[in-house]
Amino acid sequence: MKRTKLMLSMLCTLIFSFASHTPSYAGQGSTYNHNTAPAPVFQVAEHTIKELSQYSEFADFINSRLHIMPLGPGTHSYLVHVYQGKEIAGYLIITAEQSSIEETKASQIKYLVTEYGVGTSSVFDPELLYSLGHLSRQEQSAVNSNLYEMQYTGKLSYWVIEKEEKTIYVDAGSGDVLPDNPEKLAEPLTVDGRSDWIGTSHTIQTIQQTSPLFDSSENLKWRVSTPVPIVSELMLLKKLYTSNQLIFSSSDHNMWYSGPLSISGYATWAGPGTTTVSYVRVGTDQSLIRYIPMKRLIENGEFHENIK
Structure with missing residues (x-):
């Protein structure tokens, strides 16, 4: 009887624990x-x-x-x-x-x-590995094996793929092969990485689409244009309303941001007190639209207008 009561008690505890995590x-x-x-x-x-x-x-x-x-x-x-x-x-x-x-x-x-x-x-969508040939369809059943690892630096999401005694590193958003192990490369500097993240004390203020989605690789004239002078979140927000399309690029750090990035809007979150955190809306089609901290880009790259 005591054993039965103990098992029932443990079962109730487990059920409550699971329910407490169900929103x-x-x-x-x-x-x-x-x-x-x-x-x-x-x-x-x-x-x-x-x-x-x-x-x-x-x-x-x-x-x-x-x-x-x-x-x-x-x-x-x-x-x-x-x-x-x-x-x-x-x-x-x-x-x-x-x-x-x-x-x-x-x-x-x-x-x-x-x-x-x-x-x-999504980032880390295994289908990307198969469609780009990083893994074969025959290896699809091995998704949860040691064929690859999902890793994140705080800026860059990437796969580590071990195959045929070789190691390759693949951007988890674009599927591009990275030049080297990100752990061996110098990350872009950030003044305060925590100030552009959001938590349970943040509430969303607005999400704005400032242009249709576009692909910066379809017209490369922007690459030889003069960068738009932007040094603050406020300046970038204003420019998004006056420019049809903006592109982020960083000659030294594009790898870390899966750049160049086509910017089509932003989201703003209200934090404790009077603080706010802004994210840029990036992507080339509806299948994957990412929101990346705005401050992260301003500190380590340039912005160009998409020249038509």
Whole structure:
């Protein structure tokens, strides 16, 4: 009898633990890998998705289900895939605040969203590896094997593929092969990486589309144009309203941002006090639209008008 009571008690505890991670907007089939991610990751994901789902572009985030996977190496980062039915509707990348890792217990580490996106594709979409020939269709069943690893530096998402005694590094957004191991390369400097991330204390103010989606590679005249002088978020926001299309490029750091980037809008989030965080809307088609911290680009690149 005591053993039966103990088993019932453990079962009730397990059911309660799972339910505590199921957000109000999620469907009954919600997938939560709660064994691989701490509770604060779920809280940040739930809050961010609830905020984004207020806007039509993110309508498929309503009644969605989530699949959460850890990213390496040692960044305390997680990839959140948002599913509507069996289809991907978008993603979030959630990362631990570095000072929080160093100063607090694991259960108290602060997690923030460093990037998010919407569309039927995503960063780390395995289909990209097969369509571009990095892996063969015969290897498709080995998605969860040691053929590749998903890694994240805090700026760049990439795969490490071990194949035929060779190692290649592939951009997880574009599918481009990277020139070398990102761990061996110098990252772009940032004044304060935490100030352009969002968490549970942020609420979305607006999402604005300032131009139709476009592909910067279709017309390369912008490459020989004079960069637009932009040194602040306010200047970039104003320019997005006066210029038809803007392109971000960085001669030294394009790899880290999957650049050049075609900018078609922005999102602004209100933080504690009077602080705000802005993200640029980038992408060439509806299958994958990414939102990247605006400050991250201003510090390490240039902006050009798309010349027609």
